[in-house]
Amino acid sequence: MEGVAKTRIVALIVAVVLAGFLGLTFANYYVARAWVRDTIVKSDLPLTSDTLYSEIQQDLLKPVFVSSLMAHDTFVRDWVLDGERDPGRMVRYLKEIQQKYDAFTAFFVSDRTNVYYQSKGVLKAVHPDEPRDVWFYRVRAMERPYETNVDPDMAHEDTMTIFINYRVLDYAGNFIGAIGIGLQANTVKQLVERYESEYHRTVTFVDRQGILRLYGRTYDADEPDIRKRPGIRSVADDLLSHDQGSYEYERGGETIFVNSRFIPDLDWYLLVEQNGTVALAGAQRGLWRGLGIGLAATLVVTLLSALLVRRSHRRLETLAATDTLTGALSRLAFGVVFAQAAERARRDPKPLSLAFFDIDHFKAINDAHGHAVGDAVLVAVTDRLRGAVRAGDGLCRWGGEEFLLLLEDCGVDDAVTVAEKAREAVAATPLVLAGGVTIALTVSVGVAQHGLGEDAEALIGRADAALYRAKRGGRNRTERDATVNPPVPVA
DSSP states (O other): OOOHHHHHHHHHHHHHHHHHHHHHHHHHHHHHHHHHHIIIIIIHHHHHHHHHHHHHHHHHHHHHHHHHHHTTTTHHHHHTTOOOHHHHHHHHHHHHHHHHHHHHHOOOOEETTOOEETTTTTEEETTTTTHHHHHHHHHHHOOEEEOOOEEEEEEGGGGGEEEEEEEEEETTTTTTEEEEEEHHHHHHHHHHHHHHHTTTSEEEEEEEEEEEEEOOOOOOOSSTTTTTTTTTTHHHHHHHHEEEEEEEEETEEEEEEEEEEETTTEEEEEEEEEHHHHHHHHHHHHHHHHHHHHHHHHHHHHHHHHHHHHHHHHHHHHSSSBBBBTOSSSHHHHHHHHHHHHHHHHHHHOEEEEEEEEEEEEEHHHHHHOHHHHHHHHHHHHHHHHHHHHHHHEEEEETTTTTEEEEETTOOHHHHHHHHHHHHHHHHSSSSEEETTTEOOOOOEEEEEEEEEEEHHHHHHHHHHHHHEEEEEEEEEEOOOOOOOOOOOOO
């Protein structure tokens, strides 16, 4: 049975350790996943987005700034208000702007004459029924100061161009035309591809309606509406309703993280995406490594646990064994014996009492005859106490010259009788030692009955108080606990 118990203990330890390793490994894995995810979502992508925004301010927002300067230029307004005389002046102005700021094109459309001026000259007259002139009448009606628009540029063989269409107002705030510059779309596309190459992220721009406006050459743009694109459509509505945010979606079995940021100057959203599955692969490799290490460590722990349990069992046996000098129970063993006895008394209500013995004048004996004689006295008192009580009564050396006697199925009155019998047995005959040394032995005793639910410390404290009264009353006597009278359990 003992071998079975040890095996169960080892098995339990191994199970706990294995569960701990597995729990810790999986916990580390999920913590690593969460850390990688948080790093991407809360740090990497927003930082990349911020950096890109700074570069956009230099690369893409420059046309907005230049167009704003043009729209507020007094020359433009005065020239229009003066009747647009000498169109060559406006053409030269636009050509100078285009060259100075390295723009792809520069233009002005008058609301008074409907003439479309370009850096190469007068291009045409705009008309509300012309589909290619719809942009002008949209700008004319809008409240915002400008818009960005991707359209073919008639002046450059319909090259796809990103126009900044800025409203021009007279000094009274009335609309008098639209002015601005444009960037070649391919040039801007090259900027996006440079961003992707530098930051190893997918970079796209979408308008307020979720339509792709700019993207790199490796981007699959078969479906330009992100609200219809696989994966990202699950977060598209939320994304387009906030100025910025971080989102996550699944595409083709992979986790994609996306950070969005609305750029008011472009009236577009900047989207920076990263494949989270690739980033999380490191955490998964760490999981398998951890499992392998955990299993190997568990084998080692199994062997060590078996050795440890054997040593611990032996140590517990030693601690639970009798006092090495007297053969009585040790103090530690008493706690175990008391707990078991109290539990039995709880399950099967029977009285439980405690007698607290103290050898009278023990210090004087030690001082007069030495510790060897003192040890002999302790052994003799133990033998006499044991001879006077039942075999099943728990006799414990509590410490020094103090002894405890735990009496099961014994009320306080019967316990006093047992204690008196033991006291008389100790005092019956003097102890005669080698060399003719004769020592009279007596003990003082305090008795208390265990109260329901009372712990050992409280019970010993009451017995000790009774013992103190016995000492104070002249020693070599028995006193019962007078302060508490615990109810006797009734079966």
